[in-house]
Amino acid sequence: MSLLDTVITIIRVLFAAFIPVCFLAVMVWMERRGCGFIQDRSGPNRANVFGFRLMGIVQNLADGLKLAFKEDVIPAHIKYKFYYVLAPVIVFTIAIVSFASVPFADALVLGGKSYLMQGIPTDLGILWFMAIVGFAVYGIILAGWSSHNKYGMLGGLRAAAQVISYEIPLGLALISLLIVYGTVNLTGIVQYQGQLLFGFIPMWGVVLQPLGAIIFIVAAFAEANRVPFDLVEGESEIVAGFHIEYSGMKFAMFFMGEYVAMFTSSAIIVSLYFGGFQIPWLSTAFMVEHTRLVVILLMIALPLLAYLVVGWIRKNNRNRFLPRESDPDVFEATWYIRLLWAAVILLELVLLIFLIIGAGGAAARILAACLQVATFLVKVTFMCFVYVWVRWTLPRFRYDQLQRLGWQTLIPLSLLNIFITGAIVVVLS
């Protein structure tokens, strides 16, 4: 292994391990503030460090500290302590490991070698995701069973039945997609989506497989046990479902596992149906060839974007009801704006150096990869927001409605979709 191999491996593993965990903070924040936004209230915005609240992100830190320092209780009635402790570990680990096969940039060609930018550079792709995600149900079952509590057991039963039955439409929707792409390798799938349909529409999965996309997204919501399929924790009926007997860090593991699973399934949805790391109309080859053009466009776009963001920060950081002499909100906002401009200037400098020194092959490819990582993260963030959006918009299904939707609507629809897709693919080829 050369030095380059080692560096690339470290980058891959770090990305695949840390990005889901970092997104935890973003997503918990998005959930709470998004919920507040949709319900027309502020959401948590008081916790601060030296007066800086970071739009409420500091609240996560406070919550995390609270959970970490809570007493780690194992209720006395629990007989199988090993499984009781193992369950949250399984849920959290599975959620992170299943992200390992998602590509976050196009295959990077450096020094004559092509590096797949995935946590684990395997061409198993979506099969890896399916294989690992299947284990999440063990965490739920073990938690429900070992809690030795009626509510916990009911929650575990519901969750397990739901996850097992929604895996079928998920897999069937995937089959019709794989017929179109002709590969299971996620990097290959995303590369396929870089093409253009009729010369101007990006060939994203959602364009080629609209029905499949809907089925997959619905099934993915159910797999993540999110509203409208969160009967698992139906508070009004079974209190909190399978995590009723958990507290402190063990509860936090379940909580984090849920959000990481949400992130992973957003990443998979984006990779399969929304072009993954592909920037629409900007293929990797184009970016590598016309690096200077891309860099100049970026250098123009960055300050404009920053200007808009600054306007937004100003608008939201003032007290509308009580004009004060030295408003702490305004003080906070000025610092954010300074930091933002500093970041923009730094980026501009980097880009300028890049422009002057000249874009060699390797540098251009790395720049393209960085842009693709940014695109991927933006898309995934938006998909995560869709999860939040749906959660605070739709009511919960009844249990029989949930199973009927899975077995009587989604499965026949996905079978029909496979049939139609197969026919079209055969006719067109």
Place this chain on the structure above:
Amino acid sequence: MLVDLLYTCFAVFSVLGALGLIIFRHPMNGAMSFLITLISIAGLYALLSAKLLFALQLIVYAGAIMSMIVFIIMFLNIQPEELPAEKTKVIYLVGGAVAVLPVAFFLIKVIKRLPNMPISFASEGFGGVKEVGLIFFTEWLVPFEIVSILLLVALVGAVVLAGKREKNK
């Protein structure tokens, strides 16, 4: 070196898991130790560069079938006092071990007698999704379809059996 280590780990764990399935009294313990066996076997497939088989082992056996079994164990919620008293278990275990011992010696001898052949590594793309699919749908199409009919028969049989019980009520 790493491969040898992994191989030893997977082999040991698969045997230990199978042992646990027989020895543990509570069905949940048995199911979980069997799960370890299934995962270790998937690891062995991966070491043999049979990628698709690795994924399928995890998806179908470890992911789907075992989770169904564990689900049923949870559903029945068996308490330790409801389990049958297995008084003859030790006798069967020891007797079985004694009966299998000569076979094991024989197998070890056979393996030691194997001629020392040069090891050839699997070619590029061996065991991938495409290669296995091509073999299935060209050379082994008829057996493949017959197996799928077998599965269909089992499925219909299960539905018929489940339906009959409903009528008797």
